[in-house]
Amino acid sequence: MSAPTAPALDLTPAPAAAPAPSRVLRQARTEALLLVRNGEQLLLALVIPLAVLAAGRFFEARIGSFQLLAPSVLALAVWSTCFTSVAISTGFERRYGVLERLAATPLGKGGLLLGKALAVLAVLVGQLLVIAVAALLLGWRPSATVGSAATGVLAVLLGGAAFVALALLLAGRLRAEATLGLANVIYVLLLAGGALLVPLDRYPAAVRGALELLPTAALGEAVRAAATGGALGWPLLVLLVWLAVAGLLTRKVFRWLS
Amino acid sequence: MTDRTTRAEPALEATGLTVRFGDRTALDDLSLTAARGAITALLGPNGAGKTTFLRCCTGLIRPSAGRVRVLGHPAGSPAATVGIGSMPQSTGAWSGIRPLELLRHLAGLYAHPLPVDALAARLGIDDFARTPYRRLSGGEKQAVNLAGALVGRPELVFLDEPTAGMDPHARRATWALLGELREAGVSLLLTTHAMDEAATLADRVHIVDGGRVRLSGTVAELTGDGRSLEDVFLASTSPHAVSPSGAER
Numbered sequence: 001m002s003a004p005t006a007p008a009l010d011l012t013p014a015p016a017a018a019p020a021p022s023r024v025l026r027q028a029r030t031e032a033l034l035l036v037r038n039g040e041q042l043l044l045a046l047v048i049p050l051a052v053l054a055a056g057r058f059f060e061a062r063i064g065s066f067q068l069l070a071p072s073v074l075a076l077a078v079w080s081t082c083f084t085s086v087a088i089s090t091g092f093e094r095r096y097g098v099l100e101r102l103a104a105t106p107l108g109k110g111g112l113l114l115g116k117a118l119a120v121l122a123v124l125v126g127q128l129l130v131i132a133v134a135a136l137l138l139g140w141r142p143s144a145t146v147g148s149a150a151t152g153v154l155a156v157l158l159g160g161a162a163f164v165a166l167a168l169l170l171a172g173r174l175r176a177e178a179t180l181g182l183a184n185v186i187y188v189l190l191l192a193g194g195a196l197l198v199p200l201d202r203y204p205a206a207v208r209g210a211l212e213l214l215p216t217a218a219l220g221e222a223v224r225a226a227a228t229g230g231a232l233g234w235p236l237l238v239l240l241v242w243l244a245v246a247g248l249l250t251r252k253v254f255r256w257l258s
Numbered sequence: 259m260t261d262r263t264t265r266a267e268p269a270l271e272a273t274g275l276t277v278r279f280g281d282r283t284a285l286d287d288l289s290l291t292a293a294r295g296a297i298t299a300l301l302g303p304n305g306a307g308k309t310t311f312l313r314c315c316t317g318l319i320r321p322s323a324g325r326v327r328v329l330g331h332p333a334g335s336p337a338a339t340v341g342i343g344s345m346p347q348s349t350g351a352w353s354g355i356r357p358l359e360l361l362r363h364l365a366g367l368y369a370h371p372l373p374v375d376a377l378a379a380r381l382g383i384d385d386f387a388r389t390p391y392r393r394l395s396g397g398e399k400q401a402v403n404l405a406g407a408l409v410g411r412p413e414l415v416f417l418d419e420p421t422a423g424m425d426p427h428a429r430r431a432t433w434a435l436l437g438e439l440r441e442a443g444v445s446l447l448l449t450t451h452a453m454d455e456a457a458t459l460a461d462r463v464h465i466v467d468g469g470r471v472r473l474s475g476t477v478a479e480l481t482g483d484g485r486s487l488e489d490v491f492l493a494s495t496s497p498h499a500v501s502p503s504g505a506e507r
Contacts, residue, residue, distance in 0.1 A: 009376055011442035013413040015341040016369035026366040030359070034352055092353065101350040101406065104316035105367050106340045256318060 017106035027107055027115025032122045035085065044080040044187075045127045049073050050134055052197065057138040064202075070132075070140035071152075071227035072197045075220045077127050078156055079196055082120060082163035084187040090116070090171035091179030095258045103256055120164060128156075142227040151236070152226025158239040159219035165246035166215075172254030190216040199224060215242040267330040269294045269414045269445035270315060274324035277310055277469075284310040285321065286469035292414075292447045292462075297440050299460035300449045303495050307469040308449040309347055312416050315447070316344050329413055340368075343412035345403045347419055347449075353392035357383050357402045360391065361409055368410040380435070381405050382428070396423030404432065408439070415439065417448040421455060433459060453488040463487070467495035 017023065035041050056069035063069065093099050103109050132140075144152065171179050190196060195217030200208055211217045218235035225232045270292035277285040285307045292298035302308050313319040314326050317334020328338035351360050358378060365371035378384050381401045386394060394402065400423050407415055420436075421429045436446060436459055450456055456463055457477050465473040465480075472494045473480060480490050 009372060009380055011372075011408070011439050011444060012411070013341075013442070013444055014370045014411040015413055017336075017340045018367055018369050023367050026363060030355075030363045033359075034354055037354060096353060097346045097350040098352055100313075100318060100346050101344065103318060104339060104342065104344045105364065105410070106336070107367050108336070108339065257313065 020111065023107050024111050024115045024118065027102070027112060028118035028122065031089075031116055031119035035089065035119060035123050038089075041085050041089070044085055045077065045123065046130060048080065049077045049127075049131050052076065053131065053135055053138060064198075066139060067141065067228070068199055068224055069197070070135035070138075071142070071223045072199070072220055073135065074128055074131055074156075075159070075196055075216075075223045076191060077131055078124065078160050078219060079163060079191065079216060080187065081124050081127055082160040083167045084183045085123075085167075086116070086120060086164050087167035087170045087183035088180050090168060091174065091176040091183075094171060094256065095176035097258070099256045109256065117164065120160070124156075124160060143229045144227055145229050148226040148229050148231045151231040152223050155219055155222035155226070155235055155239060158236060158243055159215060159222075162215050162239050162243035162246055165243060165250050168254055169246055169250045172250060172256075176258070190214065194220075196220040213238060215239055218242075267327065268292060269296075269329060270298075270447060271327045272311070272314070272324065273326075275311070275314060275321050275326060276323040277307075277314065277319060277321050284469055285314070285324075287324070288466070288470055289324075290464050290471050290474065292445060294413075294445050295440060295443050296461040297436060297446045297448065297459050299456040299463045300447065300466055301451075301453075301456055301463060301491055302449070302466035303497055306466045306495065308466060309418055310469075311466070312344075312346075312418055312447070312449065315416060316342065340410075341413040343407035343410055343415040345407035345415070345417045345420055347422075349391070349399060350403050350406065351391045351399075354390050356388055356390060357394070357398075357405075358387045360402060361405055364406050365409045370411055371409050372411055374409065377405050377409060382431075397425055397428050400424055401428065401432075404435075412444065414445045414447070417446060419449055419451065421450070421452065429455075453486070453491060457487050465491055465494050 053070065053073045056063050056073070057066055060066045099112065102112050107115070167183065170183060174182065194214050195203060195211045196219065200211060200217055200221055203211055212234070215238065218238035222232055222235035268291040273289050275285050275288040276283070288307065288311065300308050300311065310319060314321050315328055315333050317339060326333035329341045331338040358374065361374045361378060365374050378387060381404065383401055383405060386398050391399065391402065400420065404417070404420055407417065421432050424432060433455070439446060448459070460477060462474065462476055463480060464471050473490065477487060481487055
């Protein structure tokens with residue numbers, strides 16, 4: 001264990017915290033690095049959205065308008081990164097004692113959460129850029145206005161935050177394996193039936209009212225509208241309510257220890 | 259980091275600490291102190307409350323009653339947290355991170371950390387520096403976790419079974435390092451099941467059972483009647499079941 005040539009260490013105590021912004025940025029950088037390095041996360045973040053995009057372009061006649069599919073895939077990317085990836089990674093961080101270790105450093109619980117949020121944001125921005133460029137290359141021609149684009153960005157931010165809160169709610173209560181399973185099931189269910197990829201007006205009229213209340217439907221509709229020059233208000237309200245409820249619940253029940 | 263008033267206080271002072279998990283009482287009016295610049299050992303069977311106690315000290319569990327002061331500050335406060343290093347019993351690292359990445363990450367949270375390369379060399383981490391954490395052996399993980407607890411140059415270090423899983427060479431090297439830390443003025447509180455470890459290292463031993471301190475003293479005081487430390491331990495504690503997760507609460 002002790003190398004004969006190991007340099008001497010000055011073990012005299014000298015505890016002092018690094019400045020808060022530097023601690024948070026350090027946390028964000030490490031989390032983003034680990035997210036990007038993880039093969040499963042890359043599958044969720046890029047491979048699946050790009051595959052859907054390519055399939056939509058080449059089977060447009062059967063699937064529907066590519067001009068609507070492209071923004072839907074952007075919404076899917078927000079869903080996969082902010083919900084599924086965060087739930088799974090946080091569940092295992094809790095299980096492996098990462099949260100326990102970091103919460104007992106100068107980073108603290110607040111810095112840890114802020115760092116995680118920044119990491120997710122960085123990954124999300126990179127992911128949306130890659131998907132948007134790919135969509136443009138495949139023939140997507142958005143007709144967004146400044147106002148509609150701003151509404152779309154706001155919806156992405158609100159939706160992303162609500163998804164992260166929901167992810168932490170799962171990861172902070174369930175065992176890591178249960179979080180892994182449930183997060184994937186919810187991901188597929190809402191991807192397929194939550195009006196995320198498929199516009200709301202393609203669903204039977206009887207279920208539209210209920211679907212409108214889902215955060216995935218709200219985000220999908222808001223981003224699709226933004227890409228075609230529209231600015232919907234109701235999705236923002238739905239996302240805000242989900243964010244508030246999930247945020248409060250998570251704050252109340254989240255457990256740092258496994 | 260500490261002013262004259264807090265410097266006069268023990269490194270750690272727990273008074274009347276009670277923690278309940280549902281119907282189960284994990285800590286039951288537990289009181290103990292750990293002196294500055296000394297190694298204090300906490301002995302107890304599985305389920306005695308040792309890990310729960312350490313988690314109270316690091317501010318991760320809020321007690322139902324009682325208080326803990328760490329380096330003269332309330333446990334979990336920023337002033338207390340900055341001065342401590344913690345080596346949890348569980349893994350304490352992302353599965354995909356490499357040892358030096360983890361240590362550089364932790365070092366970046368402090369203003370005057372130990373030099374990571376020198377620390378890694380001292381603990382032999384260089385040999386497996388590029389191996390993802392999940393692929394390390396139990397002893398290698400322990401070495402990384404120990405380095406993580408020390409990298410911020412703490413005044414007080416909490417070590418939850420620090421040599422579990424280590425081979426005898428690594429164990430002896432760790433003992434030597436803990437001795438050097440004490441010589442440098444660091445206070446250490448460690449939990450262990452190894453009686454020889456406590457007998458070799460500890461300036462003071464607390465034997466805990468059922469969430470309470472049953473016996474306290476130096477090893478010489480506890481074994482003054484000719485019994486071994488293990489005999490004293492067995493006589494003052496009762497066997498406990500391990501929780502379903504395998505982790506002590």
